[in-house]
Amino acid sequence: MRPIPARVVESREECERTHVLRLEPEEPVGWEPGQFLMLGIPGVDEKPMAFSGGDEREIVLTVEVVGPFTERCARLERGDWVWVRGPYGRPFEPVGNRAAVVAGGTGVAPLVPLAERLRGRGVEVIGVLGGPHAERLPRRRELERLSDEFHLTTEDGSAGRKGYPTDVLEELLEEDRVDVVYACGPEAMLVRVVKLARRFDVPCQVSVVRYVKCGEGVCGSCALGRGLLVCRDGPVFWAEELEGTEFGDVRRDASGLPEDEDRPRS
Ligand SMILES: Cc1cc2nc3c(=O)[nH]c(=O)nc-3n(C[C@H](O)[C@H](O)[C@H](O)COP(=O)(O)OP(=O)(O)OC[C@H]3O[C@@H](n4cnc5c(N)ncnc54)[C@H](O)[C@@H]3O)c2cc1C
Ligand code: FES
Structure with a gap:
């Protein structure tokens, strides 16, 4: 696919080590929740990022700073130019009527627009967001706003319940509260999500990074x-x-x- 120039219209620190970018591409880019784009910074590199909100004329990205490229992303300013290539990949497939939307850290990125899409279809959304501590809970407000019921977990107990998002998911499944599970986050978390969904025989889709x-x-x-x-x-x-x-x-x-x-x- 052809790279499309895009202007940075917003660049802000979301929480510790996480930045939110809002881009305005020169041409509309249609996408579905779960798909990703290749984000290019001239003279730096090009890397995959999930569509994390907005629409075809304004794209939101949630970027965790983990190395040279994402550090550069965090230094982008309003008015800077980047390019986007995409959309790529297979999106989430909306099924069921009561969904658990389970996010580990920056894994929340594709799940915010998914929750919005599900709500728009009348699906009941139970959002679960986990992070290491209170300062690392990206897009917390948005996911909470888009959820009929919302659970927070932190590993040190500094916000929400002490533990992991999968602790909440296990309870939801035990209580037969959801009929589909969507998840994105660290692979160790996704492995546990998949095991739980299989144990309770509930359909489950996860977004995998390679x-x-x-x-x-x-x-x-x-x-x-x-x-x-x-x-x-x-x-x-x-x-x-x-x-x-x-x-x-x-x-x-x-x-x-x-x-x-x-x-x-x-
Ligand atoms: C489909 C998909 C969607 C993604 N969505 C997001 C997102 O919404 N937000 C976000 O913060 N990150 C996302 N990532 C991960 C993001 O691409 C990497 O964190 C980023 O490329 C790291 O680059 P770096 O130079 O900052 O770090 P590096 O120092 O190069 O690497 C740090 C870590 O990032 C991984 N990484 C580096 N380059 C890539 C690459 N080309 N593809 C996959 N992993 C890579 C490395 O394996 C390593 O684990 C996504 C990855 C994929 C595959
Ligand atoms: S990134 Fe080249 S085949 Fe998937």
Whole structure:
């Protein structure tokens, strides 16, 4: 796909290590919640980011600062020019009437527009957002506003309930409160989400991250095993599609080698 120039119309610190950008592309970019774009900064690089709100004329991104590119994103100012390429990937598929929307940290990015879409269809949304502590709960207000019922968790108990989003999800499933689960966040969390959904036999879609270079199904960088490519067949997968893949097991870096577990992850 052709890169489209886009002007930064808003750039603000959302919470600790997280920045929200609002971009105005020169041409409309149609997208669905769960899809992603390639964001390019001239002279720097081009990286995948989930559509995190807005519409085809104004795109919102939620960026966690984890390395050189995302640090540069956080220094973008109103009036700067970037480019966007996309949309790419398979979006979330709305099913069911009572949805758990489960976000771990920046994993909230694609779930804010998903919650908005679900609400628009009359689906009851139970939002769950987790982070390490009170200062790292991105898009908290928006997800809360879009949820019929909202739960916060922090690992240190400084906001909401002490624990993990999956603790809340387990209770919701035990009480038969939801008929579909959507999730995005660290892979360890997604593995637990998938296990829980399977245990309670509830349909579940998760958004998976792999190293994306071309975004167009050409380079093979984002291979997940069993012939699946994250940029083409995902990033949103049904839980059962992930069986027998590298999901929850291996994650590769830019060179295709397994990533060092100690390195920070998005
Ligand atoms: C489909 C998809 C959607 C994403 N959506 C978001 C989002 O909405 N918000 C957000 O903050 N991040 C998102 N990411 C992750 C984001 O692309 C990386 O955090 C970013 O590229 C890191 O670049 P860096 O130079 O700052 O860090 P680096 O120092 O290069 O890397 C830090 C971490 O980011 C990972 N990473 C680096 N480059 C890529 C890449 N090209 N593809 C995937 N992972 C990479 C590395 O493996 C490492 O774990 C998404 C990734 C994918 C695949
Ligand atoms: S990023 Fe190139 S095939 Fe997916």
